Amino acid sequence: MNGADSLCDTLLANDVDVCFANPGTSEMHFVAALDRKPKMRCVLGLFEGVVTGAADGYARMADKPAATLLHLGPGLGNGLANLHNAKRARTPMVNIVGDHATYHVQYDAPLTSDVEGVARPMSHWVKRTMTAAALSADAAEAVGVARRSPGNIATLILPADTAWTDLPESAAQPVLAPREELTRTSAEAVRAAAAAIRSGEVVTLMLGGTALRERALNAAGRIARATGARLVSETSNRRIERGGSRTPVDRLPYPIDLAVAKLKDVRHLVLVGAKSPVGFFAYPGKPSLLAPADCNQVVLATAEQDLAHALEWLADELGIAADAPRLAAPAASYEVPQSGKLTGAAVNILVARMLPEQAIVCDESITQGREFPIYSASSAPHDWLMLTGGAIGIGLPLATGAAVACPDRKVVTLQADGSGMYTLQALWTQARENLDCLTVILANRSYATLHGEMKNVGVKEPGRNARRMLDLQEPHLEWTHLARGMGVEAVSVDTVEGFARALQEGLKRRGPFLIEAVI
Amino acid sequence: MNGADSLCDTLLANDVDVCFANPGTSEMHFVAALDRKPKMRCVLGLFEGVVTGAADGYARMADKPAATLLHLGPGLGNGLANLHNAKRARTPMVNIVGDHATYHVQYDAPLTSDVEGVARPMSHWVKRTMTAAALSADAAEAVGVARRSPGNIATLILPADTAWTDLPESAAQPVLAPREELTRTSAEAVRAAAAAIRSGEVVTLMLGGTALRERALNAAGRIARATGARLVSETSNRRIERGGSRTPVDRLPYPIDLAVAKLKDVRHLVLVGAKSPVGFFAYPGKPSLLAPADCNQVVLATAEQDLAHALEWLADELGIAADAPRLAAPAASYEVPQSGKLTGAAVNILVARMLPEQAIVCDESITQGREFPIYSASSAPHDWLMLTGGAIGIGLPLATGAAVACPDRKVVTLQADGSGMYTLQALWTQARENLDCLTVILANRSYATLHGEMKNVGVKEPGRNARRMLDLQEPHLEWTHLARGMGVEAVSVDTVEGFARALQEGLKRRGPFLIEAVI
The missing domain is CATH 3.40.50.970 (Thiamin diphosphate (ThDP)-binding fold, Pyr/PP domains)
Structure with a gap:
């Protein structure tokens, strides 16, 4: 050897x-x-x-x-x-x-x-x-x-x-690495969080990391239901277990104005494996820190600690029974589009409705998928994985790895076209390994998020240089060709009916399939 | 502002x-x-x-x-x-x-x-x-x-x-950067190089950097013709001006055994903008330093100096007239294939023969293009750009940039398939900018260089894990689809006749075109 x-x-x-x-x-x-x-x-x-x-x-x-x-x-x-x-x-x-x-x-x-x-x-x-x-x-x-x-x-x-x-x-004889026990939070931290919740003022539990897994969420859901505390996740999260009867959690929005608005009346922010929220980017005249300056921030537990235990302990401290009812997702109240020109919203709604049990959603939908979590709060139970560090090009690889880990589960990727191009080679690995990956390309043919940001910096009508750096037109990408070039079957659709059919077909088959949703 | x-x-x-x-x-x-x-x-x-x-x-x-x-x-x-x-x-x-x-x-x-x-x-x-x-x-x-x-x-x-x-x-008022004059080599360095050449023993001029541009090469060519000194370039070079009546220079081979063999009888190595050659990789039992341990190494000039001036000075020192004859490329002595199954050699020969005047060749052909420089020594005058740092994925981007710099010249890219996949997105930029780039994908559907290296480490018959990491089969890539997906027209050929036709067609048109050469 x-x-x-x-x-x-x-x-x-x-x-x-x-x-x-x-x-x-x-x-x-x-x-x-x-x-x-x-x-x-x-x-x-x-x-x-x-x-x-x-x-x-x-x-x-x-x-x-x-x-x-x-x-x-x-x-x-x-x-x-x-x-x-x-x-x-x-x-x-x-x-x-x-x-x-x-x-x-x-x-x-x-x-x-x-x-x-x-x-x-x-x-x-x-x-x-x-x-x-x-x-x-x-x-x-x-x-x-x-x-x-x-x-x-x-x-x-x-x-x-x-x-x-x-x-x-x-x-x-190979060396074995020790397995370390999770550390637990302290009674002081639990008491401080409980005091904040008992204050009667607006409280938000900010959840991150493993606080977004089912057991921890269930405890948070009991607390929210019993006390009125709001549950909000960080903007970028490793994995959220959601759907079905699981406790829903709002995601802190990416756009800075919406994020500030969401937190503006919070008096107590209880951090559970989350950091105090900061702007994804800085903008002239806008704050870096998103929570109100005078709000009381309490760390219930840090990301490396046992967060399920911390939340269960907090529920106990608040006198909430282990079988107390939990916060539930509101019933779906949106209209399901039936026909016409395909839109990002229609893609999100149809995917949310048709999501199979135990699907894994890999989300790098950027601008077009921002409403997906709203529509899918009451979808079948699923895991939601997303871009965490803002470095685009993770969706297709993430799906590839998730499918290797969970060969019996359907992986559905919501992939923006601009970021998808960064690591499109992942489609080949999906074909090579025959992974059960359904990819939906949200093809708006631009770096739409940057068009928004151009407006944020005060440019109303981008000129030639700017347009040529923000648009993916001239020529537009043809994802069906790209996918076939790597051995993945694909269709392109631009109507609601077409997308619904393609989605049904894609969910039925096993193995990789790609739908270019032209929106 | x-x-x-x-x-x-x-x-x-x-x-x-x-x-x-x-x-x-x-x-x-x-x-x-x-x-x-x-x-x-x-x-x-x-x-x-x-x-x-x-x-x-x-x-x-x-x-x-x-x-x-x-x-x-x-x-x-x-x-x-x-x-x-x-x-x-x-x-x-x-x-x-x-x-x-x-x-x-x-x-x-x-x-x-x-x-x-x-x-x-x-x-x-x-x-x-x-x-x-x-x-x-x-x-x-x-x-x-x-x-x-x-x-x-x-x-x-x-x-x-x-x-x-x-x-x-x-x-x-914008600040202007000073423009610095090139420094010149010393009389001592020129005398030492001249002494080495006059020794009567085997001398190699090792050329790198700007020593591979036409004016410097012409001086080197006079020296080689007059004294019998050999001209060898480094393995990896930024840009070589060659073809037509330009002075040809041998490239130090990448495979370590060939590189050692090429230098084995050298007694004096005159370095002109080049470093003393080292193995691209280390191998058990093989040397890191490629020149014979006892050979006399002389630095005529370093990479940052005026290398054309150094070589002209050396020619003067050796008493070689400015209009003395130069080393010429040997007449092409290979047979031009006419038909049959396409091979890497056929691609290289046909490209070398049909290369238009002032073409820019971007070469990331890895294993399959190693003979291209031999066939193309007497091609029409052209520039040859290649992978310099061993980080694969440069061919298509390099061509893209070269075409932006030289809109009136045809850019021909010899691109291996495995490395081409690293940065295939460059094809979209070629389409967007309508760049005059003809790409030849040498599709051997494997990381062929690694198959060779596996043999070098003693594995005769790679097993499943190794094959799955070295082969690009299951599924194979379809470059015509990949190219079309990014707005570049493409054809796939697997015969000599088919390749010759496609090449003719590709050279005739303006704008990007891709030929998948299945070999």
Whole structure:
């Protein structure tokens, strides 16, 4: 056995058994080792942004890290934007980044770069293993760090000679990473939150991270129902379990004016795994901090703590019975469009209505999908995964990874066209792995969000330079061709009837399918 | 006027008049400013790897920097791999990277990241401008650094409020960057090189950077013809002017065994803008340094110096007349295939034969194009641009930028399929700008170079995990669909006759066209 074998064995022994990969020459010994470990499922992405985004989607649904395999500084660089999203989602991930042999780095060959430098901005932990003998301990440390609540990006740099150097068979016992218990919040924090709720003033529970999973939400739902406290999630969330009888939670809007309006009368903000809300961007004359300056902010529990326990404890403290009724989603009160020109709203409504049980919704719909959560609050039970770090190009990879994690569930992706183009290569992986991914491209043929932002900066009528940077016309993208080019069947529709038919068809089949919804 | 206007004015005043861009919210004021400066040509890329790769291709052909406009750390991250290539090519480039407003960074909004940290590994110079008043001086400094020989990557971080803050009209005079003269080599260096050549032992002139431009090559060609010195270029080169009556130069092979063999009997290695050659990768039991350990290495001139002057001086020192005959390319001695199953060799031969005058060849053909330089040594005069830093995904963007720089020349891209997938979004920009780009996809449907490397690490028959990471089958890519999806007409051919016809057709038309050459 060699270092690469030791690394693979350690990953497998620590329950990391999926590797999203785009390897290169310096990783060939690792690839050869993977070949000797059929238990490791290797999933190829044709671009590293697909690889890291898929590892994110996988871990969000599997609740355990995947490994990625990346090729030196530039390969890691290609994966950086989706690592940024994963870091913001606090997704656990173990990146294995191949590098030149330890003795070769000094010669500054063309692919040499400062790999640690590239890794650090988007990793919580970075280490370079210098000997084959150290690999198992380092890999176990990486897995341990990745799993530590609320989840971390661990990047292990693997010099080629560390992988290819032989090890004695006595080194065969892989190191196991400890599993850490979640810490719990304090009685003081619970009492402070309870006092805020008992004040009789407007209280909002701001939920983030695992507070958006079913058990925690149920406790929050009892509190909300019993006390009138509002439930609001952060704008960007790793995973929300919702639909069916689950407790609904409002999402803090992305547009700054709406976000400020939503919080303007809040007197007590109870933070449950969430940060005090800040503007996604700064705008001239608008605030950075979104909660009223004089509102009382109480931290019930931080993101790394056991948030379900904290909310249940808070319910107990408030004297709310474990079987007390919970907040319920309002009955759907929208009209279902039947025909005519397709609109973003019609797409959202029809997807919300037809969403199958236990679907996983991957949402990078940007402007066009902002109303989807409203329509889908009473959909069948589903998971809702979204863009967390604002780095566009996550939707298709996220869906790819989620489908690998949950082969028995339908993955429905709401994908804006502009951001979809960033990592469209994910469609190929969906075809290769025959993943049950239905993609809806919301094709408005522009960076619509930026048109809005242009108005925000005072430009009423964009000129030629601006239009050419904000529009995706001339030529428009044909997603059916793009999908077919990567082995995914696709249709394009521009009417409500057409979309309803295509959606029905797409939901019925197994395997990847794409609907270009021209709106 | 505001900071963004001042920045645009400064770029234009310093002869930077093309901006490859993919902007976001934090850059909206810059976009609005660009709208007021119609002299700036804004070219949208649908992914930042396209933006930086196009800026590289532009500068290689225009001999001056373009600007890029990128969106915070993740947008820069997406452009990092092609920045790495540009850094290795020593291409001048000015990156403008938007960031949060100076006062907003502290709140750690979702898109916040360490932008300097992301920039540094692939930039020669990084600066954050903290006030609108400082923007003109900082932008001028960036252009000055970028232009400094042999070319640098300058990254200027632009906080949103720096762009949007108003400036007095008195600030309207943009700062001009000084233009620096090239330094010249020394008489000692010339005498040492001349002594090596006069030794009567085997001498190789190793040429890099601007030593591969016509005037320098002509001087090298006189020396080679008169003295028997061999001319070899580095493996990875920014731009070689070749074909027609230009002096031919051998490229140091990428495969390590071939590279070592090429240099094995060299007694004197004269470095002209080149580094002493090193292995692209390390391999167990193979050397990192490629020249014989005991060979005499002489630096005639370094990359930042005036290499044409150095070679002309060396010719003078050797007593070679300015009109002495030069080394000529051997007459083409290969057979031109007429029919049958298409092969990589047939593609290379036919492209080499049909290459129009002053074509620009962008080469990311990886394994399949290795013989193209042999066949094309006696082609019509052309420029040959190639992958410089080993970060795949540069071919299509490079072509895009080269075509923007040289609208009257045909750009022919030899693109391997695996690497082409990294930045295929460049095809859309070619369609949008109606660029005269003919793309040949060498579709071998695998990462063929890695199959070779697997053999190098001793794996004779790759297993399932390895095959699934090295092959692009199941499903295979259909490049005609991919191209059409982005508005580029395309055909797929798998015979010699079919390819010859398609190539003729593609060369005849103006505007983008793609040929999938299934080999």
